Amino acid sequence: MADMLNVKDLKVHFHNAPEEKFAVNGVSFSVKEGEILGLVGESGSGKTVTAMSISGLLPKNRADFFGSITLDGSEIFQCSEKEILSILGDKLGIVFQEPMTSMNPVMRIGPQIEEALRVHTNLSKDERRQRALEAMAQAELGEPEKVYKKYPHELSGGMLQRAMIAAAIISRPKLLLADEPTTALDVTIQAEILSLLRRLNMEHNMAILLISHDLHVVRRLCSRVAVMQQGKIVEEGLVEDIFKNPQHPYTKKLLDAIPTRDRKLI
Amino acid sequence: MKKGNLFLYIGGAISAIMSFLIILGYFWTPYSPTAMNVGAKFQAPSLEHLMGTDNFGRDIFSRVIDGAGTTFFIAVSVVAIGCALGILIGSLCGYYGGLPDIILTRICDSITAFPSFLLALVIISIMGSGKYNIIFALGILFIPSFARIVRSEFARYRDLNYIKSARLMGAGSFRIMFRHILPNTFPVLLSAITIGFNNAVLSEASMSFLSIGIQPPDASLGSMLSDSQIYLGSAPWYALGTGAVIILLILGFSLLSEGLQRMSKNG
Numbered sequence: 001m002a003d004m005l006n007v008k009d010l011k012v013h014f015h016n017a018p019e020e021k022f023a024v025n026g027v028s029f030s031v032k033e034g035e036i037l038g039l040v041g042e043s044g045s046g047k048t049v050t051a052m053s054i055s056g057l058l059p060k061n062r063a064d065f066f067g068s069i070t071l072d073g074s075e076i077f078q079c080s081e082k083e084i085l086s087i088l089g090d091k092l093g094i095v096f097q098e099p100m101t102s103m104n105p106v107m108r109i110g111p112q113i114e115e116a117l118r119v120h121t122n123l124s125k126d127e128r129r130q131r132a133l134e135a136m137a138q139a140e141l142g143e144p145e146k147v148y149k150k151y152p153h154e155l156s157g158g159m160l161q162r163a164m165i166a167a168a169i170i171s172r173p174k175l176l177l178a179d180e181p182t183t184a185l186d187v188t189i190q191a192e193i194l195s196l197l198r199r200l201n202m203e204h205n206m207a208i209l210l211i212s213h214d215l216h217v218v219r220r221l222c223s224r225v226a227v228m229q230q231g232k233i234v235e236e237g238l239v240e241d242i243f244k245n246p247q248h249p250y251t252k253k254l255l256d257a258i259p260t261r262d263r264k265l266i
Numbered sequence: 267m268k269k270g271n272l273f274l275y276i277g278g279a280i281s282a283i284m285s286f287l288i289i290l291g292y293f294w295t296p297y298s299p300t301a302m303n304v305g306a307k308f309q310a311p312s313l314e315h316l317m318g319t320d321n322f323g324r325d326i327f328s329r330v331i332d333g334a335g336t337t338f339f340i341a342v343s344v345v346a347i348g349c350a351l352g353i354l355i356g357s358l359c360g361y362y363g364g365l366p367d368i369i370l371t372r373i374c375d376s377i378t379a380f381p382s383f384l385l386a387l388v389i390i391s392i393m394g395s396g397k398y399n400i401i402f403a404l405g406i407l408f409i410p411s412f413a414r415i416v417r418s419e420f421a422r423y424r425d426l427n428y429i430k431s432a433r434l435m436g437a438g439s440f441r442i443m444f445r446h447i448l449p450n451t452f453p454v455l456l457s458a459i460t461i462g463f464n465n466a467v468l469s470e471a472s473m474s475f476l477s478i479g480i481q482p483p484d485a486s487l488g489s490m491l492s493d494s495q496i497y498l499g500s501a502p503w504y505a506l507g508t509g510a511v512i513i514l515l516i517l518g519f520s521l522l523s524e525g526l527q528r529m530s531k532n533g
Contacts, residue, residue: 055434089435101427106449116435167435 005031011066025231034205038218041228056084089116093168097180099160103152110148113167139166158189274525280518291331299332317507333485341466347405352412360420374410419451460523
């Protein structure tokens with residue numbers, strides 16, 4: 001299968017960091033069509049910077065980028081601002097960590113979900129509304145008609161995350177970038193969001209790059225996993241292999257850190 | 267009904283009455299505001315002349331309504347110019363930052379560093395007095411206060427998650443600035459507008475008071491107040507009526523803004 005996303009030898013250096021310190025230091029991986037790849041690592045390991053580089057969101061005047069990122073055939077670093085904007089929200093959908101702060105408090109939910117359509121298509125108001133309601137149904141938001149007219153403060157965290165997912169998938173992107181999509185949610189909602197992502201992946205053949213520090217989440221959702229430490233990928237492979245037979249000492253430590261039912265915490 | 271919104275109701279009522287009188291004044295006044303009647307000068311308030319007559323026998327009530335209309339028009343235009351350009355400059359500075367931001371902010375600071383009245387005097391003496399020159403002069407002076415508020419709001423909002431996520435849906439900078447960020451600044455902007463309006467009313471009144479504002483025979487609240495001070499002893503109703511209208515105009519909008527602020531704070 002073809003690569004949806006191909007990251008090659010990505011290096012990111014922030015201008016305010018010491019000379020030799022790279023936030024991301026030579027990361028290469030690829031996400032195939034319809035595949036779910038997990039990117040795990042502790043805080044500060046460079047996961048989010050990698051994700052932000054893919055989205056083109058990091059300002060070029062605050063950091064230097066090296067290497068290449070190819071998204072569905074277009075080379076991100078060679079795209080103009082305009083070309084990047086035409087990719088964002090259209091080919092690439094993004095879901096953030098914090099659902100509570102990811103929605104504009106003064107706009108109703110519906111128009112925010114439609115935003116990608118309003119930017120990328122010439123659909124009429126009714127068509128957009130129809131698509132938004134469909135996306136909300138796909139994201140398993142109850143009573144889409146009602147939620148459409150609500151403001152973000154009227155929804156719970158889980159509902160907001162579903163709304164964010166609806167906004168990200170409305171233009172049927174081929175790749176969904178999910179940066180810690182379940183971190184701010186409680187465990188039962190987490191499980192629901194994960195199965196939602198899984199279903200979207202299966203039904204629409206949408207590739208997902210899942211960024212998480214939570215190995216449980218990765219294990220439930222991903223087919224392949226890459227482990228990051230200090231800006232580098234230290235181990236990569238199929239989920240079962242890595243969970244059963246970790247090679248790198250850091251991966252072993254990460255796995256050991258998962259609390260289990262019969263292990264005492266102290 | 268919330269108790270704290272008394273401000274809103276009283277302010278709204280005063281502003282509504284004033285606005286009604288002013289709008290009415292554009293179409294109809296009891297007497298022509300410029301019609302002189304030498305036989306009827308310095309008449310005390312009566313049913314015939316609600317606020318009495320002045321030194322030329324003109325009906326003060328008609329003149330006050332007419333003058334308030336002029337003042338209102340100037341204040342609204344000044345705030346509109348200041349607000350529109352202030353939003354433009356402030357949003358660009360706040361959103362993009364960098365060198366243009368520093369330069370524009372310094373220019374705004376240096377405008378504010380002058381006593382605004384002095385600067386208005388300079389502009390008026392260069393361009394000559396008149397309604398539109400006053401609007402121009404005051405409008406420019408009002409830009410920095412709006413620009414500064416909008417700039418700080420934009421700088422605060424630009425890095426928030428929901429602005430980032432709008433960007434990640436492919437929204438361009440222009441769209442983000444004016445569709446996603448601007449509506450968030452409305453509560454702050456609204457109180458800035460009401461305060462700005464009051465300042466504009468006062469500035470126009472003081473400039474006309476010093477007779478560099480509206481020129482006779484046109485009436486303006488400031489110039490009427492200035493005329494009336496000579497007759498303070500013989501015809502106190504002249505100054506009282508004019509002053510009361512200025513006070514009511516400003517009081518109404520101040521209370522309204524206070525009420526609106528309380529309302530938005532209480533959610």
